[in-house]
Amino acid sequence: MTDAFTRDWQAWHDRREAALQEPHGWLSLTALHWPGDEPEGLDGLPGLWSAEGAKLTVTAEAAEGLAIDGESVDGTAVVTAPAWIDHGDRRLEIALRGGRAAVRVRDPQAPTRTGFTxxxxxxxxxxxxxxxxxxxxxxxxxxxxxxxxxxxxxxxxxxxxxxxxxxxxxxxxxxxxxxxxxxxxxxxxxxxxxxxxxxxxxxxxxxxxxxxxxxxxxxxxxxxxxxxxxxxxxxxxxxxxxxxxxxxxxxx
Structure with a gap:
């Protein structure tokens, strides 16, 4: 019979693995971008991006599919890190690191997630x-x-x-x-x-x-x-x- 210590650890370990496998968890990361001061394209993402301190600016058309809090980005939008921008099934994490806003892409189809064992x-x-x-x-x-x-x-x-x-x-x-x-x-x-x-x-x-x-x-x-x-x-x-x-x- 499995003892209580082992059962508790196994339940905790199962929760740990389930959290890693969440659609936008740590295994879903596919890119990390550091936008500059001037608007620029970022590989694999629509729109033009720039950052100043914690503030991130993105310019895109509604047809490009970016959304903030459920509202399409159609023109220029500014968010302050930490924040999230959605792009289809992907979530773009606007993170604050070293006093700068960074864009980290979380994709449920990331090989690190789909291949997780x-x-x-x-x-x-x-x-x-x-x-x-x-x-x-x-x-x-x-x-x-x-x-x-x-x-x-x-x-x-x-x-x-x-x-x-x-x-x-x-x-x-x-x-x-x-x-x-x-x-x-x-x-x-x-x-x-x-x-x-x-x-x-x-x-x-x-x-x-x-x-x-x-x-x-x-x-x-x-x-x-x-x-x-x-x-x-x-x-x-x-x-x-x-x-x-x-x-x-x-x-x-």
């Missing part, structure tokens, strides 16, 4: 549920990203201290929403069995700072599945010199 993972092991202690240290940290020259801010909430492989460890924690902690980390499996780095979101720490790090739920970042991601890099120091043989493996 699941995310491989290490065999689950309760021993990889590690007790930790959270210390609040609010800050804003600027980190690099997987795209050269692009920096992104991380809202830091503090750090977690724990023991792993007989040694004390510490990771910087970012805001995971609703009081949860978001850990971006590297470990000794990266580039071998796992992607370049991974992420882990915890429950909200208890009042005394106690929190569990369940590395069985360590996830690949979106950039592990697509060339069109803008994933922030782990904060300096968030590198474990031991292999974390738990969580998701590098995508096939």
């Amino acid at each position: 699941g995310v491989p993972a290490y065999a689950i092991d309760p021993a990889w549920v590690v007790p930790a202690r959270f210390t609040p240290e609010p800050d804003t940290l600027t980190v690099g990203s997987v795209r050269p020259g692009l920096e992104q801010p991380l809202r830091i909430t503090g750090s977690v201290a724990f023991d792993l492989a007989g040694e004390p460890r510490r990771l910087t924690a970012a805001d995971g929403g609703d009081g949860r902690l978001w850990l971006l980390f590297r470990d000794a499996t990266n580039g071998d069995t796992t992607a370049g780095f991974r992420q882990l979101t915890t429950d909200a720490p208890a009042a005394d700072g106690a929190v569990a790090l369940d590395f069985n739920r360590a996830l690949n970042m979106p950039c592990a599945f697509t060339d069109h991601g803008t994933c922030p890099l782990p904060p300096p120091g968030n590198a474990l010199d031991v292999p974390v043989t738990a969580g998701e493996l590098a995508p096939r």
Whole structure:
């Protein structure tokens, strides 16, 4: 009989894969464009596009099929990132990265989505549920990203201290929403069995700072599945010199 720990993990993993497979989820990315200051065409998209800071301007005819909030673009329209523009079955994500508006194409027919066969993972092991202690240290940290020259801010909430492989460890924690902690980390499996780095979101720490790090739920970042991601890099120091043989493996 399957134990409760395994059943809970499997249900969580099934939800994870279902989210990836959503029509406009992370597996649907097919392009990332950075419009310039002057109107220009973007490969595979109708209209003329330009951007200034967070504001994106697009000029198109109604027959070209662009729509914002259900209204056809017929002439010139301006949106402020984050926003969405529809083009048939595709959704154009207007994202704000490094203070600039970018256009990211999400297409349900992307090969990364239609060819998806699941995310491989290490065999689950309760021993990889590690007790930790959270210390609040609010800050804003600027980190690099997987795209050269692009920096992104991380809202830091503090750090977690724990023991792993007989040694004390510490990771910087970012805001995971609703009081949860978001850990971006590297470990000794990266580039071998796992992607370049991974992420882990915890429950909200208890009042005394106690929190569990369940590395069985360590996830690949979106950039592990697509060339069109803008994933922030782990904060300096968030590198474990031991292999974390738990969580998701590098995508096939």
